[in-house]
Amino acid sequence: MLQRSGRSPAALLIAVLAVLLAGCGAPGSGGSDAGGNSATAPFRVGLVHSTTGPLASYGKQYSAGFRAGLDYATKGTGQVNGRQVQITEADDAGDPAKAVAAATDLIGQGYKVIAGSTASGVALQVAPLAEENKVLFVSGPAATDAITGVNKYTFRSGRQTYQDVLTAGSIIGDPAGRSVTVFAQDSAFGQANAQAVTAVLGAKGARVTPVLVPAGATDLTPFARQAVDAKPNLLFVAWAGANATQMWQSLQQQGAFEASTVVTGLDIRSTYPIFGAAADKIQFLSHFFPGATDNEAYKALEAGLAKQGAEVDLFTNDGFVAAQMVVHALQEGGDDTAAMVKALEGWTFTGPKGESTIRAQDHALLQPMFTARLTQTASGFAPQLVATLPPDAVAPPVAPAK
Structure with a gap:
């Protein structure tokens, strides 16, 4: 009931x-x-x-x-x-x-x-x-x-975020000496992603720089420009919320997909179309999607x-x-x-x-995690499984006792 x-x-x-x-x-x-x-x-x-x-x-x-x-x-x-x-x-x-x-x-x-x-x-x-x-x-x-x-x-x-980042790490290979920009909202979710990328990829030799966008920002262009101007080898995008379409449009307009390898989490079905022509340029880490198993x-x-x-x-x-x-x-x-x-x-x-x-x-x-691609279909976009990572490959370190 x-x-x-x-x-x-x-x-x-x-x-x-x-x-x-x-x-x-x-x-x-x-x-x-x-x-x-x-x-x-x-x-x-x-x-x-x-x-x-x-x-x-x-x-x-x-x-x-x-x-x-x-x-x-x-x-x-x-x-x-x-x-x-x-x-x-x-x-x-x-x-x-x-x-x-x-x-x-x-x-x-x-x-x-x-x-x-x-x-x-x-x-x-x-x-x-x-x-x-x-x-x-x-x-x-x-x-x-x-x-x-x-x-x-x-x-x-x-x-949890650590599992997302470990999955992303499986996409980019050895991060040593590479630059990584985390593009995220200045929220608990965004901050956790920036911290996790720093902890995981930074510990492996990557130079990690966060670009955190205020939650109330209505014009995202300056922040997208900042991320692109940094010329990172990897642009890790962590975003959740109703303005995701605006965010991706801002990154596209500023040439992010041409400037860097873009990795992000695969979001809900309704967001698939927002990537448009850039969909096949993005590599997705995935928690879960239709047809994953x-x-x-x-x-x-x-x-x-x-x-x-x-x-x-x-x-x-x-x-x-x-x-x-x-x-x-x-x-x-x-x-x-x-x-x-x-x-x-x-x-x-x-x-x-x-x-x-x-x-x-x-x-x-x-738990298992996935990597995926979005492919064009007659009715729009559909995720395709690239790899399944077993639980031990993406296990976060044991949290310290509180």
Whole structure:
């Protein structure tokens, strides 16, 4: 059953006070949900993600993937251990404050599992809340490396930036002595990419220079010009949001594709046409795309999305995997958050991307990554798989204990 959270500001305030002052809904405590029998009451899971705002399309994909994954992981029953899994969705609009308010509201109602976080900045604010209240948090498309190892209650269902950069590294070969410019937004996502490229390629001898564009910039031409004038051997583009078309147009107009080797992440389907004639000049690292694999989980994702009138896209995998993780945690841990955490640590499973493992030390999700090309078709552009990188080839270093 899917519900939308529409709490009033007063209700949110009451929920906040309930969590802070009364410890309401503390995980691991006995009793039942909403006065029901704990053996039969639903497992309540909160999905806090973007249904509006600049990353709404990502949130929509995540939610659709989660529904398909829940159906797959529960074998079509929507139940775990005989108890219904009740999903409540709340919109964070990409705003960390709204996300914290929504998650606090759900925790105040007794929810012990929160999933979602379309944006990196949101995930970084929700993760401490999970630790403070001892609830399970499964972050979604948010790519920042800072989520890995942030605390014992936080996991992720998508890839992290370090894995993106290692995949890019497989495209360019030996970076020693080469210049790399990172063209990105001045956001948690963009900064994480710049830091990761510096850490990965800089450590191998590359000279890395970031060009970070203010989030509110309306004229991107000066920043594109700056990136091109640097004459890098590699121009690494890391961009997320509604103005991606404008960004690519600015780079094209300034001659970036003629001046450098351009590597970027393959974004959602709707962005494929924006590359135009430059599409075959770009080399793509990819987290996931239609046709990347053909395993049982991928087929279930495809079929589950079709029932919703949707298609496989970049972040449908993250929702599907989140549902697999949540179901496994509930199967093994029930209402005990500590047991849920233990069940996920070290767990190996097969998702739409292939076999993945949750590293016990820091909860990094070790997973395959891909490289791809966009090719022209009669109806537009389609991604073609170039290579599949196994999980160990793109594994981030173990995050230091906090």
